[in-house]
Amino acid sequence: MKNNYSVGVDLGGTKIKIGLVNSSGRIINKISIDTFAKEGPDKVVSQIKKGIHTLLDTNKKTIQGIGIGSPGTVSLKKGTVENPPNLPGWDRVHLGRIITKEFGLPTFVENDANAAAIGELIYGAGKTLNSFLMVTLGTGVGGGIIYNKKLFRGENGGAGEIGHITIDHHGPKCKCGSRGCLETYLGNNYLTKNVIEQLKKNKSSLIYDMLNGDLKKLNPRIIHEASLEGDKFAIGVINNVGTTLGHGMASIVNVFDISTVVIGGGVAGFGKPLFAAVKKSIQARVLTPLRPRIKVRQAKLKNNAGIKGASSLVLYD
């Protein structure tokens, strides 16, 4: 197994990141190229091919297979990608078949949030777990569900949309069309906007000094650092995020009876105080028998989680 390598392709709206990954999830080499999404699926597919060729030409390794994490709904059997957001013109693309044909290698395509969950299962925080709820706090709030060591895909591979559970049915409008989705509170754009607004009323916060007043530079790690210095405002922000996430996750824990939550993505940069707040919030809300079983863990795949998650598809069956 030690000499087995796989290729992971993280297909994004702006960049395609491609990495050569060993069987323990370490990236040996990687490249990043433009997606050219606006030029349509043919161009994007040719960029993917070009990128993989470049990577393989410079690394003469025996490759076990190629994994692709893609936005949108993915049919596992057919290897097709349907209507991915940020990739215009993709009505339905047989991405798996095209890449298999080009490289003569088994190719596995999966939704990127699902690939992230499989990545944690194969290489990361889920290695020793049978079942967990993976939530990724980034620009949006994504998710993937592992049940008995398998990805729970639902009827059409769309399961795990944790960002679109409602915590307040009369809450703020979400871009999905619903109201009060977890994403409207915790998606990076909303969250940063909210925190900046509150910061303006809390000018004594350490965060002001740390940013030299340039609030645009705000990010979760700075809030975490300020909280470690005892900054009350920063501690409050982290507690709020954790409590809110917990309110949503409690519903999910109740319906799935899966009691471990793995948190990844940029907002996970809030660190331990976040995980503690999430745990406390879930425990306060979930049905009594579940309370002692609740565990909250940080995702282990941090940088390049997209590449690693995609490459893990090759090792997953």
Add this chain to the structure above:
Amino acid sequence: MKNNYSVGVDLGGTKIKIGLVNSSGRIINKISIDTFAKEGPDKVVSQIKKGIHTLLDTNKKTIQGIGIGSPGTVSLKKGTVENPPNLPGWDRVHLGRIITKEFGLPTFVENDANAAAIGELIYGAGKTLNSFLMVTLGTGVGGGIIYNKKLFRGENGGAGEIGHITIDHHGPKCKCGSRGCLETYLGNNYLTKNVIEQLKKNKSSLIYDMLNGDLKKLNPRIIHEASLEGDKFAIGVINNVGTTLGHGMASIVNVFDISTVVIGGGVAGFGKPLFAAVKKSIQARVLTPLRPRIKVRQAKLKNNAGIKGASSLVLYD
């Protein structure tokens, strides 16, 4: 198969209902006896035995097995029931083993809400479905999830607690300890109380006449009948219930990617207008690709659904 019979035991806090059921889910004979829950598990178990003996003595049929639908958390492997609400003193009872020993028949124990979902799968609205979300609107709001023809049990058999997903995290306190659970809006007690309060302000509603002013006699069927007569108040109540249920179900549909909802229990007596309102509400909230796929169906197991669901456990594997 036609000559195969099974016994279904619906273990409730007040009554134990036991039926002899044929392989298409028809009850051939049934009895109802007191649970004597307050006298503890030994007494309850002896009541179950007594009831089954009585039923079998009067019906000389070849029995394939015994199914028991029980409140509380059930371990399928061990056939144990843990801390069922309304059954005091049941720390952990090996119900399956005890009944198998007594009758020399395979015995299957399952949580009652899960048994109801399996009942629909084997005999009812789910016969032709691969996957569905079953929700039972009764005193509480229960649920069970069928995925690829199998019950989704979660880590400890507790999955499917649809009544305890939050639709408003700052909403009314639920007896489970959380806030804004679906059950706090739709459980029969809360619902009836709310509707009676509103009725007092809407004395022109037909419902007043239909009840001869005795609001205590209010039930879902009367509200349904009034709505069929065009009573605006009744139509409003049904729409509200359907819309609220839809707000909760949309979250569940998003995370499970299961797009068929089967509704049973007393409140399902609201009939077609309820199912239409639920469907409309889910479609307005769920992620775009799921919208055209949403189906809402009425449960087929109505009277004695508890007995039928329990007996179906024998046919399910």
